[in-house]
Amino acid sequence: MTSVQGARARARIEITAAIKDEARTQLAAEGAARLSLRAVARELGMVSSALYRYFPSRDDLLTALIVDAYDAVGAAAERADGAAGPDDPIGRWTAVCRAVRDWAVAHPHEYALIYGSPVPGYTAPQDTVGPASRVGLVLIAIARDALAADGIALPPLSPELRPEAERLAADVAPDLPPALAVTLVAAWSQLFGLVSFEVFGQFNRIVEDRDTFFTSAATRLAHEVGLLPRTKRPARTRTQPRTGRA
Numbered sequence: 001m002t003s004v005q006g007a008r009a010r011a012r013i014e015i016t017a018a019i020k021d022e023a024r025t026q027l028a029a030e031g032a033a034r035l036s037l038r039a040v041a042r043e044l045g046m047v048s049s050a051l052y053r054y055f056p057s058r059d060d061l062l063t064a065l066i067v068d069a070y071d072a073v074g075a076a077a078e079r080a081d082g083a084a085g086p087d088d089p090i091g092r093w094t095a096v097c098r099a100v101r102d103w104a105v106a107h108p109h110e111y112a113l114i115y116g117s118p119v120p121g122y123t124a125p126q127d128t129v130g131p132a133s134r135v136g137l138v139l140i141a142i143a144r145d146a147l148a149a150d151g152i153a154l155p156p157l158s159p160e161l162r163p164e165a166e167r168l169a170a171d172v173a174p175d176l177p178p179a180l181a182v183t184l185v186a187a188w189s190q191l192f193g194l195v196s197f198e199v200f201g202q203f204n205r206i207v208e209d210r211d212t213f214f215t216s217a218a219t220r221l222a223h224e225v226g227l228l229p230r231t232k233r234p235a236r237t238r239t240q241p242r243t244g245r246a
Contacts, residue, residue, distance in 0.1 A: 012054070015054060016054055018044060019040060019044065019051060019054055019055065019061070020061075020064060020065060020068065022040045022043050022044055023035060023040050023061055023065055024065065024109065024110065025043075026039060026040065026043075027065070027109045027110070027112075027113060028109040032062065032112075032113050032116075032119045032122075033119055033120055035058055035061065035062065036058070037051055037052070037055065037057070037058055037061065040061075059122055059123075062113075062119060062122055063124065063125055063127060063128065065110070065113060066113060066114055066124065066128050066131075067127060067128055067131050068110075069107070069110040069111070069113055069114045070114055070128065070131030070132045070134065071131045071134070072103065072107070072110070073100055073103045073104070073111070073114075073134075073135060074131060074133075074134025074135055074138075075134070076099040076100065076102070076103040077096045077099050077100055077134065077135045077138045078134065078138055079099065080095040080096050080098065080099035081095065081096050081138050081141070081142065083095065084096075085230070086145070087149070087230060088230040089142055089143075089145065089146040089149075089151050089152070089222070089227040089228070089230075090219065090222045090223075090227050090228075090229060090230065091230065092142045093139070093142050093218065093219075093221070093222040093225070093227055094215060094218045094219050094222060096135070096138050096139065096142070097191055097214075097218035097221070098214070098215065098218065100135055100191065100192075100195060101194070101195050101198070101214055104195045104198075104199050105198065105199060108199050111195070111199050112199070112200075114132070115192055115195075115196055116196075116200070135188070136172070136184075136188050139184060139187070139188055139191075140172065140173050140176070140184060142227070143176065143180055143184055143225060143226075143227070144173070144175065144176060146226075146227050146228070147176065147177075147180065151227065151228045152180070152225070152226045152227055152228060153226040153228060154177055154179050154180055154226055155179050155180070155183045155224065155225070155226050156179065157178060157179035157182070161182060162178065164182065165178035165179060165181060165182035166178045168181050168182050168185055169181035169182070172184075172185065180225070180226065183224065183225050183226065184225060186224075187221045187222075187224060187225050190221055191218065191221060194214060194217055194218075198210060198214070
């Protein structure tokens with residue numbers, strides 16, 4: 001790459017970042033449904049035709065923002081897991097849950113973009129699937145490590161739920177027992193339900209000590225999954241989450 005090409009590449013990166021930053025400002029002020037490429041271009045002092053060279057449509061810009069948001073919360077979850085003790089599955093689980101909540105509270109508009117109401121007329125492309133899976137894959141890795149270290153008590157599985165549990169296991173974690181896979185999916189959905197209630201204000205005038213409340217709820221989810229308290233077993237190598245990305 002020549003110096004001119006390098007300068008152009010850097011300029012493109014900087015302009016792309018500026019466009020996304022302005023789009024996030026619009027998200028906070030107007031919501032995703034009212035995101036406008038023309039308005040973004042106007043605020044940046046660009047002609048709209050120039051902006052289309054970076055994002056050909058509103059949906060392309062929305063997809064970029066969605067991928068960034070999923071990657072940000074996923075990275076927060078992965079960092080929290082990496083900092084937790086590998087032989088403490090409940091500690092790892094609650095650390096990841098708290099990291100998801102902390103990110104959401106600090107970035108409510110970006111959280112709303114990925115876990116709030118669907119944007120009218122927008123259909124998320126396949127590009128979003130890998131980033132959207134990152135938090136779930138961290139939780140699966142925690143359960144997988146606990147299972148390998150005899151640190152999990154498999155939850156019961158009713159006969160009527162078994163067919164769906166087996167289908168889920170085949171889709172999301174073929175190496176895990178169906179009883180564990182279906183419980184993980186339920187816990188994952190409950191985690192984001194807790195976070196959404198806080199971010200979107202449903203806990204207002206109901207829950208005051210939200211830190212303690214959330215930590216207790218996240219720990220309860222760990223127990224429902226079957227994670228056992230830390231024992232004196234030797235520390236084991238943690239499983240790397242399968243990000244599903246090339």
